[in-house]
Amino acid sequence: MSELKSVNVAVSPLEKFREYLATKGQRLTPERKAIVEEVFSEHEHFDAEQLVQRLTQNRGNRRVSRSTVYRTLTAMEEAGMLRKVARQDDRDVYEHDYGYPRHDHLICRETGKLIEFQCPELESILAKVAAEHGFLMEGHRLEVYGRSAEACRPRVRKHSKLERI
Amino acid sequence: MSELKSVNVAVSPLEKFREYLATKGQRLTPERKAIVEEVFSEHEHFDAEQLVQRLTQNRGNRRVSRSTVYRTLTAMEEAGMLRKVARQDDRDVYEHDYGYPRHDHLICRETGKLIEFQCPELESILAKVAAEHGFLMEGHRLEVYGRSAEACRPRVRKHSKLERI
DNA sequence: TTAGCTGCAAAGCCTTTGCAATTTA
């Protein structure tokens, strides 16, 4: 789906999370384990609701509560494993921030699809701008809005939000 | 406050809004007029709550209801006069998108301050990236996170959120 | 007269949180 190369990481996401929790005297419970595994089982962007759905489907009656999902997402963000990349339909959208290279997104206004891209020049330009303002850059978030190639082809039937449900 | 030059526009914000409303068979009411004037009376970023406050203070008992403020902000956004630039404290933050040049922001994580900057190179780079993906770019949103110069000076006393109220 | 508008209160929604029961080191 994506053209971006993955990055070599020392330890698995699960191990990384365990280490983070350990530094705070916290535990890697079965619920947290299930969440980390589900989140890193594929590299798609997702929001809390979608994750709850996936967990419900894949774990049957051993599901994880919504509260725990929210709490764990926050923890994973603090652990540097996830980051919020956008807001869609009033929900925070997350993506992996571990074992994956830095990138930004083209967002199709029609289909809502996120297309990832990498642009090294961007970083250097931002570094320059930040320096000019005496600003210490720690990160950025860039969303480019428009229409993807497929959304521009009129013959392809568009699906409304309702139909997609 | 900002170093950016303003841009010549054909008509005033009020007139522009009136025209937009006309195309939809809608009216420029006293409430909408008050909102447009208040919004364009200064070029600071703001959220709905702050705008309600300003309207309440500056218009006394002739205030505008929160509903109307929200509804009008949405209309002004559709009219191309405002745009959402960020989310702070769970609120949508707006800025002028009319009579003002395109720019992006450095956002201080410590003080929450937004610093505007203009970077023409950015546009061309994004255009190139979009073209490579067959993407029709319509706009973008870029937020650079970090610490502003003043937040990095330890001698200046930091103000907590509570103290700022 | 009729379509548009406002303000109020209520509803919606995502997200957070208090708390009692449960788990685990």
Add this chain to the structure above:
DNA sequence: TAAATTGCAAAGGCTTTGCAGCTAA
């Protein structure tokens, strides 16, 4: 045993919406 964790339900907080009354062309 003590501290951490979970799930539920309720609360929070921003934003939207139904509706009755009002306004203006």
